[in-house]
Amino acid sequence: MQTKLLQTVLDSLGDGLIVVDMAGRLLIWNAAVENLIGAAPTALALNQWPEALGLYEPVECKTYPAEQLPMARALRGESCECEILVRTPLTAKSIWIEVTAHPLKDQNANVVGAVTAVRNITQRKISEQEIQRLHDELESRVRQRTAELEAANKELESFTYSVAHDLRAPLRHIVGFAQILEEDFRPKLEPEAQQYLTRIQQGTRRMGLLVDELLNLAKVGRQPLNLQLVNLAPIAERVIAELAPSHEGREVECKLGELSWANCDANLVKQVFQHLISNAIKYTRLRQHAVIEIGKTEVGGQMCIFVRDNGVGFNMKYVGKLFGVFQRLHRNEDFEGTGIGLATVQRIIQKHRGRVWAEGEMDRGATFYFTLKGLEQEPGAQESK
Amino acid sequence: MKAFDAEILLIEDNQDDLDLTLHALKRENLANNILIARDGEEALDFFFCRGNYAERNFDAPPRLVLLDLKLPKVNGIEVLQQVKSDPRTKSIPVVVLTSSKEELDLVRSYNLGANSYIQKPVNFTEFRQTVKHLGLYWLVVNQPAPQGACEPAGQEP
Incomplete structure (x- = not known):
């Protein structure tokens, strides 16, 4: 009666249960085992199980080594849990099972058998594989899209480069002939004609500047970064000195504060300072006393370099247009420029995986900020190196 | 002086x-004895x-x-390569004068033995200065290889 009740209980379980003695003979099993593996392994010795029942180890799908079966390991006194792939004519299709085995011990703690629970984990395995598949697919799609985007960017940059490059030749011809006209034929030209000639020359000068800056912008995008640990202060200092002739006769005060070292391409970062400081010099032109500050500060928990001026500033409404190619917030008659400088600054900083942004107020000056890797270090921390 | 003897050979296709x-x-009064070739083939001829x-005559x-x-x-x-690899012509000074500042063009030209590489400046005053310097240097300052001292063809090691 007790045995029958026990069997009924066992058969009602969803998980399979197998109990063997030390010789590997089946003592107890339930209906779930037969459902899972197609038959009860009643007449089989333990070492025949893998072959007869179609048990495979899950990674390489080789026949499961009999001595590694959870039940065999449990008989050696070891508790274990593992996954087995079951593929046999007895079962309709392959299934995955999770097997947990424990040694069965008598009062003296001697191993007298093993108890094994078997659970069907096929659905879980299929889900896992599906997740993995989707994950791989997503990754490969991201990789593909990134590659496409990079290729498109590269193409655009090389297009810009070749257009700018090819524009140089006809431009050179116009410049050359206009100058010959001016030098060799000026006395023969009416004053009005001379005027137009001057306008042609102004136009070509501007175009020359545009072409050169476009070429430079494309070059910045194309050339690989030469990253080094660089002390920024001497770079800024050199740029300030180089730009001094551009504000001769004006009262311009350049305050160079404490900067720091950064992991960057020195030539490109020099260009950043050149653009930002020459902008500051340009847009403070109307000030009696122009003040340009360059320093390091913390914004939102992030260290950044800033270049601040007390110039004409800009309306924050247009801040989004500041860094676009050919975007300008001033008329060329008021402040000359090509609209490529800040686009170049942004390209350089983006290439360094940093960030550049600006704050300004009409007639109250502007501040440009940028981040670079390695700014967090204390100034002078590397100087002892 | 024969009709073909030129002080300067200018190889340029663009009018x-x-x-x-x-x-x-x-x-710069340097145009007295210039010969012009309008393509690479004519230059090689x-x-x-x-x-x-x-x-x-060589x-x-x-x-x-x-x-x-x-x-x-x-x-x-290609012209540069042929001229600089032939013992009869390799001592002739060749200055590359081009629009291109492509690194590859520079590297190739120098590797093939160009004597100088100049990017034509857009600014005409600069261009004239460049031409003046070129003429002065190569026609006046520079000492050319002695005539007839070219090694005969085919005797290079």
């Missing part, structure tokens, strides 16, 4: 560039005394060659 370069050379230049090389890189038929790099 505008040609006129501007000649104008600059004239201004000149160098190797072939075709229209069959009457020319013993009277130009003192300066101005070479554009973008040329029809045979491009400037």
